[in-house]
Amino acid sequence: xxxxxxxxxxxxxxxxxxxxxTLNGVSFSVRQGEKLVISGPSGSGKSTLLYLLNRLYPAxxxxxxxxxxxxxxxxxxxxxxxxxxxxxxxVFQDPDSQFCMPTVEEELAFTLENLHIPRIAMEGRxxxxxxxxxxxxxxxxxxxxxxxxxxxxxxxxxxxxxxPEVLLLDEPLSHLDPFTAQQFIIxxxxxxxxxxxxxxxxxxxxxxxxxxxxxxxxxxxxGRITADELFQPKNPVLFPERVSAVESSxxxxxxxxxxxxxxxxxxxxxxxxxxxxxxxxxAGPNGSGKSTLLKALCGIYKRxxxxxxxxxxxxxxxxxxxxxxxxxVEKELAFSGTSSPSEVxxxxxxxxxxxxxxxxxxxxxxxxKRRVAIGAMLADNHPVxxxxxxxxxxxxxxxxxxxxxxxxxxxxxxTFLIVTHDMEFAAAVADSVLLIKDGKMTGKFxxxxxxxxxxxxxxxxxxxxKGADRYAGSFA
Amino acid sequence: MLKTWKLKEIVLMSLFGVxxxxxxxxxVHLGNIWAAAIGPIAYEWMFGIWFIVSIISMHIIRKPGAAxxxxxxxxxxxxxxxxxxxxxxxxxxxxxxxxxxxxxxxxGYKRFNLAIFMLAGAGSAVFSFVYGYFVSGYAALxxxxxxxxxxxxxxxxxxxxxxxxxxxxxxxxxxGSLRGYAIARAKKGDAGA
Amino acid sequence: xQDLLHEMNPSIKFVLVxxxxxxxxxxxxxxxxxxxWLAIVLMQLFLSRVNxxxxxLMMLPFTLGSFGYLWTTLVxxxxxxxxxxxxxxxxxxxxxxxKHALSLSFRVMALSTLSLLFALTTDPVKFVMxxxxxxxxxxxxxxxxxxxxxxxxxLKDEFIQIQQAQRLRGVLVEKHWWQRLLNLRRLLxxxxxxxxxxxxxxxxxxxxxxxxxxxxxxxxxxxxxTRTDLFMAILFSSVLVGSCAAGIVxxx
Numbered sequence: 001x002x003x004x005x006x007x008x009x010x011x012x013x014x015x016x017x018x019x020x021x022t023l024n025g026v027s028f029s030v031r032q033g034e035k036l037v038i039s040g041p042s043g044s045g046k047s048t049l050l051y052l053l054n055r056l057y058p059a060x061x062x063x064x065x066x067x068x069x070x071x072x073x074x075x076x077x078x079x080x081x082x083x084x085x086x087x088x089x090x091v092f093q094d095p096d097s098q099f100c101m102p103t104v105e106e107e108l109a110f111t112l113e114n115l116h117i118p119r120i121a122m123e124g125r126x127x128x129x130x131x132x133x134x135x136x137x138x139x140x141x142x143x144x145x146x147x148x149x150x151x152x153x154x155x156x157x158x159x160x161x162x163x164p165e166v167l168l169l170d171e172p173l174s175h176l177d178p179f180t181a182q183q184f185i186i187x188x189x190x191x192x193x194x195x196x197x198x199x200x201x202x203x204x205x206x207x208x209x210x211x212x213x214x215x216x217x218x219x220x221x222x223g224r225i226t227a228d229e230l231f232q233p234k235n236p237v238l239f240p241e242r243v244s245a246v247e248s249s250x251x252x253x254x255x256x257x258x259x260x261x262x263x264x265x266x267x268x269x270x271x272x273x274x275x276x277x278x279x280x281x282x283a284g285p286n287g288s289g290k291s292t293l294l295k296a297l298c299g300i301y302k303r304x305x306x307x308x309x310x311x312x313x314x315x316x317x318x319x320x321x322x323x324x325x326x327x328x329v330e331k332e333l334a335f336s337g338t339s340s341p342s343e344v345x346x347x348x349x350x351x352x353x354x355x356x357x358x359x360x361x362x363x364x365x366x367x368x369k370r371r372v373a374i375g376a377m378l379a380d381n382h383p384v385x386x387x388x389x390x391x392x393x394x395x396x397x398x399x400x401x402x403x404x405x406x407x408x409x410x411x412x413x414x415t416f417l418i419v420t421h422d423m424e425f426a427a428a429v430a431d432s433v434l435l436i437k438d439g440k441m442t443g444k445f446x447x448x449x450x451x452x453x454x455x456x457x458x459x460x461x462x463x464x465x466k467g468a469d470r471y472a473g474s475f476a
Numbered sequence: 477m478l479k480t481w482k483l484k485e486i487v488l489m490s491l492f493g494v495x496x497x498x499x500x501x502x503x504v505h506l507g508n509i510w511a512a513a514i515g516p517i518a519y520e521w522m523f524g525i526w527f528i529v530s531i532i533s534m535h536i537i538r539k540p541g542a543a544x545x546x547x548x549x550x551x552x553x554x555x556x557x558x559x560x561x562x563x564x565x566x567x568x569x570x571x572x573x574x575x576x577x578x579x580x581x582x583x584g585y586k587r588f589n590l591a592i593f594m595l596a597g598a599g600s601a602v603f604s605f606v607y608g609y610f611v612s613g614y615a616a617l618x619x620x621x622x623x624x625x626x627x628x629x630x631x632x633x634x635x636x637x638x639x640x641x642x643x644x645x646x647x648x649x650x651x652g653s654l655r656g657y658a659i660a661r662a663k664k665g666d667a668g669a
Numbered sequence: 670x671q672d673l674l675h676e677m678n679p680s681i682k683f684v685l686v687x688x689x690x691x692x693x694x695x696x697x698x699x700x701x702x703x704x705x706w707l708a709i710v711l712m713q714l715f716l717s718r719v720n721x722x723x724x725x726l727m728m729l730p731f732t733l734g735s736f737g738y739l740w741t742t743l744v745x746x747x748x749x750x751x752x753x754x755x756x757x758x759x760x761x762x763x764x765x766x767x768k769h770a771l772s773l774s775f776r777v778m779a780l781s782t783l784s785l786l787f788a789l790t791t792d793p794v795k796f797v798m799x800x801x802x803x804x805x806x807x808x809x810x811x812x813x814x815x816x817x818x819x820x821x822x823x824l825k826d827e828f829i830q831i832q833q834a835q836r837l838r839g840v841l842v843e844k845h846w847w848q849r850l851l852n853l854r855r856l857l858x859x860x861x862x863x864x865x866x867x868x869x870x871x872x873x874x875x876x877x878x879x880x881x882x883x884x885x886x887x888x889x890x891x892x893x894x895t896r897t898d899l900f901m902a903i904l905f906s907s908v909l910v911g912s913c914a915a916g917i918v919x920x921x
Contacts, residue, residue, distance in 0.1 A: 015656070016661070017655060017656065017660065017661065017664065051873075054877055056873050056876060056877065059482075060482060060484060060869075060872075060873070060876075061656050062656075081876075081881045082876070082879050082880065082881035082883075085876065085877055085878065085879040086879055089877065089878070090873075090874075090877035092870060092873065092874055092877070094867075094870050096820075096823050096867075097820070097867050097870040097871045097874065098870070098871070098874040099816075099819055099874075100812050100815045100816035100819055100871070100875060101794075101815060101819075102794055102819070106889070106890070109889030109890070110812075110878070110880075111878045111879065112889065113885050113887065113888060113889060114878055114879035114880045114881070114885075115879050116885070116886045116887070117887075118887060119887040119888070119889060119891075122887075122889050143819075144819060144822055144823075155874075158878060159877075159878070162878065162879065168877075295833070298837060299837070300833040300834075300836075300837060315834070315837055317830060317834050319830075319859075319863075321859050321862070322827075322830055322831045322834040322835070322859055323834045323835065323837070323838055324858075324859065325835060325838055325840065325855050327647075327650065335838060335839070336838065336839045360650050360651055360652065362650075362651030362652060362653065362858070362859075362862055363650070363651055363652030363653075376838065380838070380839070478807055478809050478810075478882065481809070482872070483809060483813070483872040483875060483876055483880070483882065484868050484869045484871075484872035484873070485868075486809055486810065486813040486872075487813045487816055487817065487868040487869075487871050487872045487875075488864065488865060488868035488869075489813070490810075490813045490814050490816075490817040491817045491820060491824075491864040491867060491868045491871075492861065492864060493817065494817045494818070494820060494821060494824055494864075495824060495857070495860045495861060495864055498821070498824055498825055498828050498860075499828070499853060499856070499857065499860075514737055515734075515737030515738060515740060515741035516737065516738060516741060517741065518737070522850075525850075532861075545810070548810075549810065549813065549814055549817075552797065552800070552814050553814060553817060553818065555787075555788070555793070555796065556793035556794075556796065556797065556814070556818050557793075557821070558788055558793070559788065560727045560730075560731070560781070560784060560785055560788055561781075561784050562686070562783070562784030562785065562787040562788045563683050563686050563687055563784065563787050564686075564687065564690055564780065564784060566683075566687075567687060610694050611690065611691070611694045611780075612773070612776075612777075613694065613697060613769070613772070613773050613776060615697075615747070616697060616742055616746060616747060616766075616769035616770075616772070616773055617741070617742060617745050617746060617747055618745045618746060618747050618748065619747065621741075621745035640854075643854070644854060644857060644858075644861070647854070647858055648858065648861050648862060648865070651858065651862050653862040653865045653866065654865060
């Protein structure tokens with residue numbers, strides 16, 4: 001006989017600033033040992049729902065809760081601050097903002113101190129959870145020096161140090177590349193089997209999880225549950241097939257480019273060309289020099305030798321807002337004064353930004369920010385566009401939007417160089433792939449020859465795209 | 477006092493302290509070693525930079541303590557960053573913060589407009605000047621020179637901290653990122669009225 | 670021996686340094702700050718493992734500042750009736766003014782050396798932990814500071830990236846630094862907007878791990894007060910009292 005851990009009946013939630021509810025009529029229960037995933041588009045209230053289960057809401061946003069929420073058989077609002085967090089632990093999405101102490105050991109101790117564990121017992125608990133999670137070797141490591149994947153494991157270890165009954169996961173993979181994410185899931189699966197935890201996750205990239213979950217709760221845009229069913233392993237996001245728009249004239253010629261900063265060789269002697277209308281994906285392990293290459297091409301970093309020939313290179317950083325200087329979208333495009341007002345108006349129209357032209361560039365959605373950034377680069381006369389990790393942390397709708405954006409632009413004769421770890425996305429957009437490792441170029445390959453070569457991809461810490469045959473075939 | 481504060485608000489204030497710490501470290505401080513040789517007056521006109529965190533935080537959070545706490549946190553962080561001025565920053569941080577806090581307390585934390593922010597900037601300047609008068613021994617200087625320093629510092633507090641702080645917090649509000657904070661709710665209230 | 674200043678309890682060190690600083694403010698003779706300054710340099714020499722190259726580099730602006738004080742006090746010193754020592758370019762300097770000028774300059778040197786002593790021998794994390802454990806800084810404040818400190822490398826990196834990106838858009842590096850100050854607003858906006866997001870995430874992560882701001886009952890690594898601290902407190906106080914006494918005797 002299983003007891004319900006959580007029971008929600010007709011629960012609703014509204015932020016005090018909003019007129020409309022974020023959650024409406026939500027009813028479900030969670031039983032011990034379940035592995036439940038809550039899915040849905042961004043804005044469907046799935047994270048809000050999660051925060052109602054660990055009591056971060058309503059207190060943190062003065063939100064208004066309706067209906068009934070029972071946690072471990074007790075009314076949610078009867079819990080003291082912090083009380084529930086001993087039994088419900090959470091791992092969040094951003095590996096960079098979950099730690100307040102310098103080393104792994106001290107971070108674990110911070111958690112145990114919060115629970116008022118006696119000092120003599122702390123040592124044992126720390127050793128035990130490090131053993132359980134296989135992180136013993138990292139005990140004295142500085143957290144900020146670890147990779148994103150390792151940081152997420154440390155965050156999980158901190159959660160488990162509390163010996164919780166339920167583990168909540170708030171999009172834990174969104175800042176990890178697919179290769180690292182897959183390793184994290186394998187690790188977590190082993191951990192779950194050992195510790196027998198109840199897991200509730202919010203996730204938008206379900207394809208990476210294989211068969212980890214046993215139940216799926218789908219949320220719709222109106223903040224209602226649209227389905228509650230057995231979890232089925234998901235296929236990756238499917239992009240439309242696109243016809244290459246590569247033209248014959250060269251848009252970018254890179255010859256023997258090297259970058260050396262503070263006597264450290266970051267890139268050695270790269271040479272390649274890109275045509276008008278070409279989409280070139282740049283891929284390789286973390287720290288291999290991909291971002292350095294982009295920054296060298298657009299002139300942020302000085303190259304120590306070599307030549308770059310192009311009619312103008314623009315750059316869109318991972319956070320497009322880093323580029324923004326003006327108070328409205330329209331002024332943002334006009335900032336440099338390179339384009340005439342009528343050219344700016346035409347660009348706004350082409351990028352579907354007319355409706356947003358008076359909006360503050362910081363206040364629009366992430367996908368719109370990227371369009372504004374591209375617009376600004378085009379207004380500055382940069383027909384070769386470099387994009388740094390545009391796929392990171394994006395849900396499937398955002399990826400589709402990005403796909404369409406790139407596809408439309410190359411029809412206009414623009415050239416894209418895109419750094420990404422997401423091989424499904426790469427397979428859908430790329431005409432060619434540039435592989436980099438340890439600051440050296442392995443080669444520029446045509447897309448169709450790369451996707452089938454599992455060995456080549458693995459040596460660059462990349463997963464072959466699912467359904468690689470389809471892509472290899474379509475280019476053949 | 478801390479009971480009414482959400483943790484995210486306190487973290488926000490100390491993060492602002494880090495941001496300004498970095499800005500100061502990377503953008504302002506370096507080129508200015510030579511200004512030191514000009515003597516104490518060289519820094520007077522830019523003193524307002526030190527007070528700006530108080531104004532921004534109070535404008536956004538609007539709770540008692542929102543002026544003195546961020547200055548204190550920012551000072552502790554400056555010390556952690558290895559600022560050579562060391563522990564004396566903490567004391568001066570608290571005192572400056574109290575100066576701004578006094579201005580907001582005078583109005584019962586009810587009004588938040590440009591005049592109050594400039595008054596708060598001036599308050600920080602006055603408090604910090606009295607403290608500086610004592611610690612740096614301005615008593616040994618000619619009164620008219622002291623008066624000049626004082627005027628410069630108060631003006632800097634009113635303009636850089638008061639006007640600049642309000643401008644920055646308002647720009648931040650325009651970006652839409654302050655949802656859920658008192659400043660955003662107040663603005664909504666205005667629009668509704 | 671050379672570990673003493675490093676091993677000291679940071680809060681005790683903080684109180685001693687701040688106390689000495691406030692005490693010095695009551696003295697306007699040149700001897701007190703001068704003797705105290707020398708004593709602090711000697712303490713650093715024998716009781717710490719300071720990188721002296723770095724020390725000199727960091728002292729440079731303060732030394733310049735001390736000259737600034739010297740001439741400011743000479744030129745703009747308060748008038749008095751004591752004997753005029755010398756006159757130069759229409760500015761006459763009295764005996765009192767000269768003493769005050771020297772005193773203030775030595776005070777700048779003494780305070781700066783004292784601050785450097787603290788900065789170069791204190792571990793920042795231990796300092797905050799000690800503020801919480803010895804001086805009762807509320808945990809909410811202490812851990813907020815800690816979590817912000819962890820963001821330092823991320824924010825520094827962001828700052829540089831924003832600067833690079835904005836330069837690419839045609840924002841120039843201004844010559845005059847008041848222009849740079851005005852341009853800072855553009856750099857600050859994305860930094861501050863990012864800080865708002867990060868603050869919420871960090872606070873949620875802390876609360877999700879049971880942090881409520883309540884006083885802690887036990888620490889994994891207590892920061893202790895030991896006999897070394899008693900010894901150092903006595904040493905500091907003796908140096909301070911000694912310099913003050915010597916100053917009073919010598920100036921009469």
